[in-house]
Amino acid sequence: MKSVGLATGSAAPVRLTSYARGGGCACKIPPGELEAMVAGLLPTPSAAPAPSPGQTMGPGQAPTPGQALGGDEDRLLVGIEDGDDAAVVRTGDGTAVVSTADFFTPVVDDARDWGRIAAANALSDVYAMGGRPLVGLNLLGWPRDVLPAELAGEVLAGALDVARAAGCLVGGGHSIDSPEPLYGMAVTGLVDPDRLLRNDAGRPGVPLTLTKPLGVGILNNRHKRTGEVFAHAVAVMAALNDKASAAALEAGAVCATDVTGFGLLGHLHKLARASRVTAVVDAAAVPVLDGARESLRAGYVSGGTRRNLDWVRPHLDAGRAGEDQLQLLADAQTSGGLLVAGEIPGHPVIGELVPAVAGTTLVIR
Secondary structure, eight states, rough: OOOOOOOOTTTOOOOOGGSSSSOOGGOOOOOHHHHHHGGGSOOOOSSSOOOOOOOOOTOOOOOOHHHHHHGGGGEEEOTTTTTOOSSEEESSSEEEEEEEEEEOOOOSSSSOOOOOHHHHHHEEEEEEEEEEEEEEEEEEETTTSSSSSSHEEEHHHOOOOOOOOHTOOOEEEEEEOSOOEEEEEEEEEEEEEGGOBBTTOTTTTTTTEESBBBBBHHHHHHHHOOOOOOHHHHHHHHSSSHHHHHHHHHTOOOOOEETTTTTHHHHHHHHHHHHEEEEEEEEEEOOOOHHHHHHHHTTTHHHHHHHHHHHHGGEEETOOHHHHHHHHHTTOSOOEEEESSSSSSSSSEEEEEEOBTTTEEEOOO
C-alpha cells in the first residue's frame, strides 16, 4: 500500500488529481459516443400511435415516451430524448419529481473542496430544471488500498457542507472499492410541472444569459499538471446555482440548461437542436475567469475540451473566431453556471436564439 497523507495539511499531502486519468466533468464520455450508446433507448416515431384528429407532429419530432410506450410512461415529462439535465416525473398531485445523478474523478487536490464542488455540480441539475433539491445520496468509489479512509471522509464532509447550504438532506448512499477515486451524488427534488426549465423550449428572438464565467476546465487542467491552486476557480465551482434558477423563473424563462462537461458550445448545441433554433454567441460578451486565457495559450487544454469542439464543428459557423477562442467556448466546465434563454438581471447576455439555419445550430460572431 502506498503511504499518503491527508490533502488537508499533513507532512506528505496527497495530490488527489494524480490518482485519475481525467478530472471533473472533463472525464465525461464524449458526447458523440454517449449519444450512440443510448440511441437504442430512444422512443421512435414508428412505435407511436397514430395522431388523434387535429393532432400533428412536426418534421423530425420524436414522440414523448408516453406516446412511444403507452401506460404510465406519459408521466415522464422529461426523459432521455434531448439529453436534458435531469428526469422529471409528474406525481399526480400538481407537483413533479426531479431525479438526477452526477459523479466524477477529482477535479482538485483538496479533498473537502472536491466534495463541495461535486455536490454543487449534482445539485445544479435540479436547479437547471427549475426545481429545488430535497435529498441527496452519496456515490463514492474509493481505492481503499491506496488512499486513506480519512480522506474519503473529508470528501463526504465537504459535500455535506454544500448540501446543507442548499437545504438538501443527505440520506446515506453507496460506496465501492474502485481503481480511481470517484465521488458525486444522486439527487431528488421537486418542481412545478407548469414552470419547468427545459432544453427544448427555446424560441427565436430570446436572448441568452450565462450565470458563471468560463475557464474552470483550463485552470483545473493547469492545477492537475502543476499543482498551482486557483482559489477563485474553486469558489466558482463550489457556488450553488439556486439564486440563478430562482431569478430565471422570476423572469419567466422556460428554457435553460447548465454548462458542464460538454462546454458552452456543446450544451448550447444540444439546446438549439432540441428547440429547433440556431444560437448566436457574442464571443466578446462571454465572461471568462482571470488566468484562463493565459493558461489556454500556455497549452493547458483538456482532451475533453478538444472532443467537445470536434463534436460541434459540423454544426458550427465559427465566423472569424480563432482556435483559441473556440477552445475556450468549448472548455469542459465542472459545476458551471446556468445557460438561460432569457435575460437575468445581474448576469451577462452572451447571445440570442434565432430561427433555425439549415445544418447550423451555432454561430459565433
